Structures are given as C-alpha cells and as structure tokens.
C-alpha cells in the first residue's frame with residue numbers, strides 16, 4: 001500500500017522509474033537496531049509505514065501467537081512521549097507518530113541455565129554477542145500485512161537468516177518466529193545438499209561441537225532426501241542460521257526452539273573433561289528435532305497447513321531419532337533407539353485427547369508427545385513396511401502427511417487413506433489405539 005495523494009506530488013519521471021521501489025519501501029515495516037548501551041539495553045525503532053500513520057487506533061503489541069514468559073520490551077516512546085499499554089499489552093500509536101522506539105532488556109545467560117524454548121533475547125557476555133529473539137522483542141503493528149525487515153545503524157553488526165534488499169526478513173505473525181545475532185561471533189559456513197548453512201556457536205573452543213556439527217550435517221542431508229523443497233523456493237529463502245548454546249551436563253536441561261529459517265538449540269558440555277557419548281547423542285537428538293521442524297517449514301513454503309501440535313512434535317521427535325541412523329554407528333544408533341522406543345509401552349492418553357488438553361492450556365501430558373509419540377510413528381513405519389514387503393515406509397507418505405490439513409487432532413484424511421491402502425487393518429488398529 002502507498003499513499004496516492006503523496007505520489008501526485010512526485011514528478012512523473014520519478015514515479016515511472018521508481019514506483020516499484022517506493023511501493024516496496026512503503027509497504028515494509030522497517031525495524032532498526034539503533035543502539036546497545038554499555039549494560040546491554042538494546043534500542044529498537046520502527047519506522048511506521050505511511051499508510052499506517054494516518055490510521056486512528058493503530059495498536060502495537062508483541063506477536064500474540066507465541067506466548068512469552070517474560071516481558072522484555074520497556075520504554076516504548078514516540079519522540080519524547082512515553083506510550084502506555086493497556087491491560088492486554090497493546091500500545092496505542094498516536095496518529096502523528098512516524099517512528100516508535102523502545103528498549104529490549106536481554107536476559108543474561110552466562111551464569112544460569114536458560115530454557116531456550118521460552119524464546120527470549122539473551123545477552124552472552126562471555127561470547128560477546130546477543131541472541132535477538134523477535135517474538136519477545138519486536139512490537140508488531142496489529143493487523144498489518146506488510147512485510148517486515150530488521151536492520152541496524154551505527155555500524156552495529158547484525159546477522160539474520162534471510163537477506164532481502166532492505167534488511168533481514170522478519171516472518172509474519174502466524175508463521176514460525178526468527179532469531180538474529182547482534183555482534184560479531186565466529187561463524188562457520190557450510191553448504192549441505194545445496195543449502196547454505198551458517199553455524200553460530202557460543203563457545204567454539206568446546207571440544208564436542210565440531211563433532212556435533214558433522215553429525216548434524218548428516219541428519220539434515222537425510223531430511224533433504226525424504227522431503228524435497230518446492231521448485232519456486234527463492235535462493236535467499238534457502239539459507240539457514242543455526243545458533244547453538246552450551247549447557248553444562250549438570251544442568252540437565254537441553255532445549256531448543258525452531259524458527260522459520262533459523263533455530264536455537266543447546267548442546268551439552270562438561271567443564272573439565274570430554275562429555276559422554278550418550279550426552280552428545282542427547283544434544284544431537286535435540287538439534288535434529290529442531291532441524292526437522294525448520295526444514296518442514298521450508299518444504300511447506302507458501303502453503304502452511306492446519307496441523308496439530310501432537311503431529312508436529314511427535315513427528316519431529318521420531319524423525320530426529322530416525323535421522324540419527326545416518327549419523328551414528330550401528331551400535332550407537334541401536335542404543336539410542338532402544339532407549340527411546342523400548343521402555344514403557346503403555347499408552348497413557350490418545351493423541352486427540354492430548355491435543356484437546358493443549359487447546360485448553362493444559363500441558364500436563366505434553367511430554368508424552370516426545371515419549372509415546374515416536375513409539376506410535378515407529379509402529380506405523382513398521383506396519384507400512386511389513387505390509388508392503390519393504391516397499392513403502394513412513395518416508396514415502398511423509399510429503400502427504402506434512403502438506404495436508406488436519407482437523408480435531410486427527411491425522412490428515414489423505415494420509416490415512418494412503419496408509420490404509422498399504423497397511424489396511426494394521427493401520428486402523430494403530431489409529432484406534434493411539435489417536436482417535
């Protein structure tokens with residue numbers, strides 16, 4: 001959108017040459033990292049697009065599709081005027097305001113374990129850079145459908161996943177979030193199956209991460225062989241940014257969060273000695289899990305689907321495990337497979353029930369998606385393989401599964417139909433036991 005009234009004032013030749021550029025800039029919400037104070041406060045500004053400044057009742061808020069555990073945005077201002085937020089956390093934008101600024105107060109992550117799943121902006125003092133998480137740090141213009149970009153001034157180094165003409169792309173509300181780096185960490189670039197991957201690791205001196213990096217590459221390569229990317233995926237949408245933060249083994253907390261073209265994940269380290277193989281495998285499982293989410297987002301590209309939390313989480317966990325067969329020795333894989341699939345065969349809740357609980361904000365059985373979930377998909381995989389004499393497993397149905405809508409916590413109808421054609425009664429029994 002652009003203002004026709006303003007365009008009339010521009011000489012014709014300029015309009016004819018630059019109309020595309022002008023409309024593109026005006027249609028963008030441009031966010032700028034303006035300043036980092038000595039104590040780590042980040043000043044961010046949003047240049048309000050021309051079509052929005054004239055609107056009454058324009059509201060700003062953090063994206064509402066990702067619940068944040070902590071408010072990191074403070075001092076929201078237009079010029080010298082401090083803006084107030086209402087009870088729901090919305091800031092009303094004055095009609096004359098064309099630039100809003102605020103500050104982001106990062107969590108200090110050096111001395112305490114931090115749950116990455118909370119998607120907070122973190123300041124890593126020792127590493128000397130900031131993990132900037134848009135879902136907890138950027139105020140969005142409510143109901144704006146314009147594209148958004150993140151940029152910086154004053155020579156502040158900024159790294160994102162998807163580069164555009166005007167800055168690093170910011171995903172729209174309703175899609176996966178994105179993570180950025182402020183500062184200049186050591187980075188490593190690799191091309192994996194045609195995908196340019198940038199690794200940012202908080203402590204590149206850790207002995208275990210380079211091994212993890214090689215293992216991760218094998219899991220990603222495997223995902224590219226079972227799910228192909230859409231032909232119209234632009235090259236700038238293929239670059240991935242992977243951010244790995246160490247967590248000491250004694251913390252017993254390994255987490256991650258997947259973004260659109262970036263993801264964050266913990267890796268386990270020991271302060272004074274080499275970590276155990278099983279800890280390293282645990283790190284790889286988390287990394288491969290987030291990588292599967294992120295890769296699935298790329299496969300869906302312009303066609304996001306209505307899916308269920310249980311399908312997304314259990315499938316990412318099963319495929320993370322499955323991908324490890326490509327990365328580990330036979331013995332190592334057997335050990336982690338047995339640990340994940342053999343213990344406790346009880347089915348505590350059906351997945352449609354857990355999905356309903358999640359809708360009601362009841363997360364008490366959420367962890368079953370990571371334990372009971374892979375067991376279900378493994379049984380499904382085996383049933384498909386055995387009834388087709390090894391011809392079709394879950395891999396062959398994965399494109400249908402991840403590209404189809406589903407309802408009420410059930411599997412997509414197109415997937416169920418195809419699975420039934422191959423596995424008949426065995427499939428129906430599994431669905432009755434685990435899903436319906």
Ligand SMILES: [Zn+2]
Nearest residue numbers: 289293313316
């Ligand atoms: Zn997940």
